[in-house]
Amino acid sequence: MSTPLIGVSKSILKIKELINHVANTCLNVLITGETGVGKEVVAQNLYAESARSTKNFVKINCAALPETLLESELFGFEKGAFTGAHKKRPGKFQTADKGVLFLDEIGDMPMALQSKMLHVLQSGEFSPLGSDQEFRTDVWVIAATNHNLEQSIHKKTFREDLFYRLNIIKIDVPPLRERKEDIPSLLEYYYRLYRSEYPDNHGSKPDSEIVAKLCNYPWPGNVRQLQNCIKKQMILNSWAKIIEDLPHEYSETIPQIETDSRLKDASSLKRNEFDDDRTAIISKFVDLSTSSDKLFEDISLKKIKKLASDRVEKEVIMFVLEKLGWNRSRAAKILKISYKTLLYKMNEFEIFPPVK
């Protein structure tokens, strides 16, 4: 039974419409989007609305298996084809015949397998491992990835010809933070679902203040993360606790996938980079995990300056020493300090040569 695609945002409505128009064409689909955003749900909806809904929906995660295992899963094998092959086993290409093969995380598929995959897509034929026989298969391939495959092609980790063959229809699912208006409907859906699944639960529906807080959170794990929170709430019955527990390292997370809307947000992205750099530098000398009050009590510019300059001196001394094979007299000359001073600083900063 497939999960419906939930949401009222323009992007979700457009995806529903697209699914409606293309489900019956059985053209290869590539679904992109961050982790937990709903790529598999889109795949299942495509399947459900197509003429293949009575046949198998076969799923395989290309990132979860080592290359050899992935190959044997996809193509199957003959008895004795390799150690451990005790009996013949059909591959996913066979069990998905006339149905759907959902290739999750295709961006992680090794190059050698990509070539084999391309051959099947082009010819409709494949051979199980350890067999010379060629089998025909009629499979509707739906692939999903959270990588930017165009970039992967540039980095030579993904084949361009395979990409174009998979990318006949492209559905991008935007991250939850870019469609906050979907959060209330998702809350409603999962609340109802878990209330019936766990009738003894103590969960309560969030009030409008909580909903507002939830809408403002960036949800790096997207719908899956939200779903898990709702489940937890059913048990703990405290929305306040759930919100408190949410990881807050993200002031505004930068999405992994390039989407057109990013062009509009270019200025906010720039701000993010500076925020991250600033936090990176400060956190070395200041404990940022304490509350604001304590932080302001403890902070002193003089103290931070000393910590910072000591740290820089230590790193520079080590850098030069390593380059010179730990020859201290030469290092002192390079650093333009007296040998005595170098020894003093090495003692103060606890700089010791590596033990052989």
Place this chain on the structure above:
Amino acid sequence: MANPNRLLIVDDNEDILSTFYEFFNSMGYEVKTAVDGFAALKLMRDKSNFFDCLITDLVMPNISGVGLISIVKKEYPHLKIIAMTGYGDQPGALASEAAADIVLFKPIDLFKIENTVSELINQANNNKKN
């Protein structure tokens, strides 16, 4: 003037779209445009059998040109299709597989493409008569 020939031009580059629109309009065609495969498909399904020829770019968001061509060939088999590509062989090869009538490489010579369009439509009309 006899019934003007009706074109649907699809390209995600708006400059190309407007250039083609102006050009074919001035040559006496009735032209409709779409910025991606999805918009084009909706237009076609809205007005079934309205168009004589489809000119489409290949690399586009949502429904790619290749996807559009595959769908159109199945649903409107008599429609003539010209595919345009600027991305090297890959999409072009797929377009041929999807049975586009002609694949042209960018940059497109406008007069050449107009020639191609009128040839294809004449061919289609002759086939209809026979």
